[in-house]
Amino acid sequence: xxxxxxxxxxxxxxxxxxxxxxxxxxxxxxxxxxxxxxxxxxxxxxxxxxxxxxxxxxxxxxxxxxxxxxxxxxxxxxxxxxxxxxxxxxxxxxxxxxxxxxxxxxxxxxxxxxxxxxxxxxxxxxxxxxxxxxxxxxxxxxxxxxxxxxxxxxxxxxxxxxxxxxxxxxxxxxxxxxxxxxxxxxxxxxxxxxxxxxxxxxxxxxxxxxxxxxxxxxxxxxxxxxxxxxxxxxxxxxxxxxxxxxxxxxxxxxxxxxxxxxxxxxxxxxxxxxxxxxxxxxxxxxxxxxxxxxxxxxxxxxxxxxxxxxxxxxxxxxxxxxxxxxxxxxxxxxxxxxxxxxxxxxxxxxxxxxxxxxxxxxxxxxxxx
Amino acid sequence: xxxxxxxxxxxxxxxxxxxxxxxxxxxxxxxxxxxxxxxxxxxxxxxxxxxxxxxxxxxxxxxxxxxxxxxxxxxxxxxxxxxxxxxxxxxxxxxxxxxxxxxxxxxxxxxxxxxxxxxxxxxxxxxxxxxxxxxxxxxxxxxxxxxxxxxxxxxxxxxxxxxxxxxxxxxxxxxxxxxxxxxxxxxxxxxxxxxxxxxxxxxxxxxxxxxxxxxxxxxxxxxxxxxxxxxxxxxxxxxxxxxxxxxxxxxxxxxxxxxxxxxxxxxxxxxxxxxxxxxxxxxxxxxxxxxxxxxxxxxxxxxxxxxxxxxxxxxxxxxxxxxxxxxxxxxxxxxxxxxxxxxxxxxxxxxxxxxxxxx
Numbered sequence: 001x002x003x004x005x006x007x008x009x010x011x012x013x014x015x016x017x018x019x020x021x022x023x024x025x026x027x028x029x030x031x032x033x034x035x036x037x038x039x040x041x042x043x044x045x046x047x048x049x050x051x052x053x054x055x056x057x058x059x060x061x062x063x064x065x066x067x068x069x070x071x072x073x074x075x076x077x078x079x080x081x082x083x084x085x086x087x088x089x090x091x092x093x094x095x096x097x098x099x100x101x102x103x104x105x106x107x108x109x110x111x112x113x114x115x116x117x118x119x120x121x122x123x124x125x126x127x128x129x130x131x132x133x134x135x136x137x138x139x140x141x142x143x144x145x146x147x148x149x150x151x152x153x154x155x156x157x158x159x160x161x162x163x164x165x166x167x168x169x170x171x172x173x174x175x176x177x178x179x180x181x182x183x184x185x186x187x188x189x190x191x192x193x194x195x196x197x198x199x200x201x202x203x204x205x206x207x208x209x210x211x212x213x214x215x216x217x218x219x220x221x222x223x224x225x226x227x228x229x230x231x232x233x234x235x236x237x238x239x240x241x242x243x244x245x246x247x248x249x250x251x252x253x254x255x256x257x258x259x260x261x262x263x264x265x266x267x268x269x270x271x272x273x274x275x276x277x278x279x280x281x282x283x284x285x286x287x288x289x290x291x292x293x294x295x296x297x298x299x300x301x302x303x304x305x306x307x308x309x310x311x312x313x314x315x316x317x318x319x320x321x322x323x324x325x326x327x328x329x330x331x332x333x334x335x336x337x338x339x340x341x342x343x344x345x346x347x348x349x350x351x352x353x354x355x356x357x358x359x360x361x362x363x364x365x366x367x368x369x
Numbered sequence: 370x371x372x373x374x375x376x377x378x379x380x381x382x383x384x385x386x387x388x389x390x391x392x393x394x395x396x397x398x399x400x401x402x403x404x405x406x407x408x409x410x411x412x413x414x415x416x417x418x419x420x421x422x423x424x425x426x427x428x429x430x431x432x433x434x435x436x437x438x439x440x441x442x443x444x445x446x447x448x449x450x451x452x453x454x455x456x457x458x459x460x461x462x463x464x465x466x467x468x469x470x471x472x473x474x475x476x477x478x479x480x481x482x483x484x485x486x487x488x489x490x491x492x493x494x495x496x497x498x499x500x501x502x503x504x505x506x507x508x509x510x511x512x513x514x515x516x517x518x519x520x521x522x523x524x525x526x527x528x529x530x531x532x533x534x535x536x537x538x539x540x541x542x543x544x545x546x547x548x549x550x551x552x553x554x555x556x557x558x559x560x561x562x563x564x565x566x567x568x569x570x571x572x573x574x575x576x577x578x579x580x581x582x583x584x585x586x587x588x589x590x591x592x593x594x595x596x597x598x599x600x601x602x603x604x605x606x607x608x609x610x611x612x613x614x615x616x617x618x619x620x621x622x623x624x625x626x627x628x629x630x631x632x633x634x635x636x637x638x639x640x641x642x643x644x645x646x647x648x649x650x651x652x653x654x655x656x657x658x659x660x661x662x663x664x665x666x667x668x669x670x671x672x673x674x675x676x677x678x679x680x681x682x683x684x685x686x687x688x689x690x691x692x693x694x695x696x697x698x699x700x701x702x703x704x705x706x707x708x709x710x711x712x713x714x715x716x717x718x719x720x721x722x723x724x725x726x727x728x
Binding site for chain 2: 070072073076198199223224225226228230231232235236237239240242243244258261262265269270271290
C-alpha cells in the first residue's frame with residue numbers, strides 16, 4: 001500500500017512538472033505600455049542594411065506572428081528580430097505565438113489572430129500544405145498575410161514571402177572557392193560535402209548551387225552524405241571521410257555551422273589540418289556568431305550567411321501596404337559572405353557583383369546573432 | 370558435421386552470423402572496388418589514435434550498446450519496451466550541461482567558468498537517469514500501466530524538460546575535461562571503454578547473483594514468480610531503474626562527443642535502435658528468457674550497417690532503404706518458422722544419409 005502511494009506521488013510529481021512545462025508555449029503579448037521598456041538593440045543594422053522605419057501614422061499597428069518553435073539558435077535569432085522590430089517604440093503591438101513545431105497549433109494561432117482582429121499576420125509555416133482554408137479566412141477578414149522563411153505551396157492568398165535563396169548561397173560558395181583557388185594557385189579541387197537533412201530546402205538549394213559551379217569548373221565531388229544538420233552527424237560523416245579519402249581531399253563543405261564543428265573535431269582526431277594555412281579548405285553555411293568568430297580565428301575559411309532577420313523586411317512590406325503600395329510577391333533577404341583572408345574581395349553570383357566580408361573584430365562585434 | 374551442428378545450435382550463432390554477414394558485404398565491396406579485401410578491417414594508429422572501420426563501429430555503437438543493456442532487462446521482465454530512453458538521454462545530457470555551465474549560460478570555454486564541478490554534473494545526470502527510470506518503473510510495476518503507454522509520457526516530455534533546463538539553447542561546454550568521455554583515453558576511444566565497463570558490470574551482476582534468473586522468471590510468469598516468493602513488482606521496478614541509468618550514461622557519452630547539450634538531437638530515435646538491437650540479438654520482445662550478449666552484438670550490428678553505408682558511399686537519400694533491407698533479412702533469418710524449416714530440412718537430410726549408410 002505504501003509503495004502504491006509512493007508510486008502515485010512520483011507520478012503526480014512528474015505530472016506537475018509536465019504541466020509547468022506546458023505553460024511555456026502560450027501567447028505572450030508585447031504590451032505597448034511598457035513604462036521603462038529598454039529600446040531595441042539600437043539598430044545594429046542586420047547585414048543587408050535595411051533601416052527599420054518607425055510607423056509613420058499615430059495608430060499602433062497590431063501584428064500577429066505564428067513562429068515555428070524554438071529549435072535552434074537560428075530560430076531564436078529570428079524570434080528576437082521580430083520582437084525588436086515590432087516593438088512599442090516603433091509603433092507596433094506584437095502578438096507572438098510559439099507553436100512548438102505543432103502545425104495544428106499554428107492554424108489555431110492564426111485563427112486566434114483573426115478573432116483578435118490584428119492588422120497583419122506573419123506566418124513561418126511549419127508545413128507547406130494545408131493552408132488554403134485558413135488563408136481564405138484571413139482574406140475574408142481583410143487581414144494581409146506575410147509568409148517568412150519556409151514556404152506555402154498550396155495557396156497564394158498571401159501578400160509576400162520573405163526568406164533566403166539557398167541556391168544563391170550554394171552558388172556564392174562555389175564562386176568564392178573558384179576565386180580563392182585561383183588566387184592560391186590550387187588547380188585541382190577534390191571536395192567532400194556534408195549535406196544537411198535530406199529533403200530540407202536548405203540542403204537542396206545549397207547542394208544544387210555548389211554542384212552547378214563544380215560541374216562548370218570540372219571539380220571532383222568525392223562524396224556527398226548527410227550529417228542531418230547536427231554536430232554529431234557532421235563528426236561521424238567526417239570521421240568516415242577521413243578514412244575513405246585519406247589524403248585525397250582538399251575541400252570540405254559543411255552545409256551548416258554545427259556540422260562544421262563536428263567535422264573539425266573529426267579532422268583534429270585524424271590529424272588533418274584545415275582553415276587558413278591548413279591542408280583542407282573548410283567552408284560552412286549559416287554564419288552564427290560563434291562560427292563567424294572561427295572565421296576570424298582562421299579555423300573556417302569561409303562562412304555563408306543564412307539571414308534569420310526577416311523582420312526588418314517584413315516591416316518595410318507593412319509600411320508599403322500602409323501607404324497603399326503593392327509589395328513584390330517574393331523577396332529575398334540580403335545575406336553576407338564571410339571570409340578569413342582578404343585575397344578575394346568580390347565575387348560574381350548570377351551576374352551580380354557581391355562583396356566578401358573579411359572578418360575583423362569590428363565585423364564580429366556588429367553581428368546581432 | 371556434428372561440430373557444425375553444435376555451432377549452429379548455439380544461442381549466439383545467428384546474431385554473430387548476421388554480424389559477420391554485414392561485415393562480409395564490405396569485404397566483397399572492397400574487393401570489387403579494387404582495394405584490399407581486408408581494408409575494412411584494417412586498424413591503424415593515425416595521429417596517435419586508433420582508427421579504422423572496426424574501431425568506428427565499436428566507438429559509434431557504444432550508446433546503443435549501453436541502451437541495449439537496460440532495454441534487454443526491461444523487455445525480459447515486463448514484456449514491453451521502454452520507448453523513453455532516447456529522450457531521457459537528451460534530458461540527462463541537458464541536465465549535466467546545465468549544472469556545469471549554470472542556468473541560462475550558453476557557452477563555457479574553460480574550467481574556471483564552471484558553475485559547479487564537472488563531477489556534480491555527471492553524478493546529477495546519472496541521478497536524473499535513475500529518477501526517470503524510477504518514474505517509468507513505478508508506473509509499470511506498481512500502477513500496472515502498459516509499458517509503452519507509461520514510457521510514452523517521458524518519451525514526449527523528457528526532451529522538452531531538457532530544453533527548458535537549457536533555456537532553449539544549445540549549451541556548449543568546450544572543455545577537454547568534459548570531452549574526454551566521448552573522446553580518447555590514450556589511443557582508445559573512451560566510449561568503447563565505457564560500454565565495455567557497463568557490459569562487464571551487468572554481466573557480473575547477472576552471473577554472480579540470482580538477478581538474471583529472477584528477471585527471466587518474472588518475465589515468463591509474473592504471478593507464478595510472486596507465488597514462488599519473488600517480489601515481482603520490485604524486480605520490474607529495478608529493471609526500469611537500470612534502464613534509466615543506462616540512458617543517463619549514454620546521454621553523457623553522446624553529449625561529451627560534441628562537448629555540448631543539443632537537446633533537440635541527442636538520442637533522437639535511439640530508442641528504436643535499442644529495441645531493434647534487442648530483437649536482432651535473438652530476444653523475444655514478448656519477455657522471458659533473454660540473451661544479453663545477443664543484444665550487444667545486435668547493437669554493434671546496427672552500427673556496422675551504418676558504417677557499411679559510409680564505406681560504400683551510398684547516397685544519403687537511399688541509405689534508409691538499404692538499412693531496411695538488411696534488417697529484414699536479419700530478422701527473417703531468425704524468425705521461428707524459417708528456423709523450423711531449416712531444422713526440418715536438416716533432419717530430412719540426416720534421415721536420407723542414414724538410409725544411404727544402411728544400404
